[in-house]
Amino acid sequence: MNVEDTASAIKSMKIRGAGRIARSASESMAEYAKSYTGNDKRDFIIKLNEKKDILLSSRPTAVSLYNGVMSSIKGIDNGKDIDDIRRIVIENSEAFVNNSENAVKIIGKYGADLVDDGDTLLTHCNSSAAVSVIRTAYEQGKDIKVFATETRPWGQGFITVNEIAEAGIDVTLVVDSAVRSVMDKVDKVFVGADTITADGTLINKIGTSQIALIANEFNVPFRTCAETYKFSPLTLKKDDVEIELRDVDEIIKGKDINKKVKIHNPVFDRTPGKYIDAIITERGLIKPSDVRRNIIEIFGEGEQ
């Protein structure tokens, strides 16, 4: 898919999930590099940067998109000629996508090692990384049950319950507001991540922070499953991550509602690191207090 179509599919959530949007954006940069027919190296670099900006403007919150796109154009300024720059972008994109897919599998394994036979798990929204943990635990022969939230307003929980049921796992769908009423039956919570800031704050689907608070109240371990490209180098100096506000129609379409009612539709919320027992990454388990050091190791200190 070309860059413009990919950006539009990300905006309209035809492509969704922090990992998926990052991979498809990176792949579309490679598609653009393949299709470039000009013969001016400087023009090629300018156009690649324009395409980067189109993708980055499609959704504001998940840093995975930023990291995926930026890694696909890494080193283009050092490209010798157009063919060399093309090769760099294609190879960067292939490496990003492969590493991303592998990371989800590795996270599945690390997360599953934390699950005990007989556990009841709870998850929110639809996270490939969290589902990978649940599936892997089941494939290890553990007898598990899962609660999954509906996840208003988009209802991505329906995707999750179908994926889990198709894998043969016992799964129960609950509305978001039922989390506290079932937490006494839950042994562990696993959710995904859109962005993890340098101070270890998790930014994930709206409702996540309430689940973390309830898990904390019940002494249930709360863990987020996050490939390290969900870590934000942009927050090393300043945390000004924008929480996306989406069209209010996502909430009220088809509903009988007085025109004077104001609607607020934030898509993500912030869970402070103190409520997170561990971040499960492809590098292993990371404490929220160690995120800053990991960001510097992975991305360097220079990113703004």
Ligand code: RI2
């Ligand atoms: P994976 C999703 O966002 C959810 O917030 C989910 O937890 C997160 O991306 C991570 O998903 P949205 O795109 O990368 O549905 O683990 O708004 O698949």
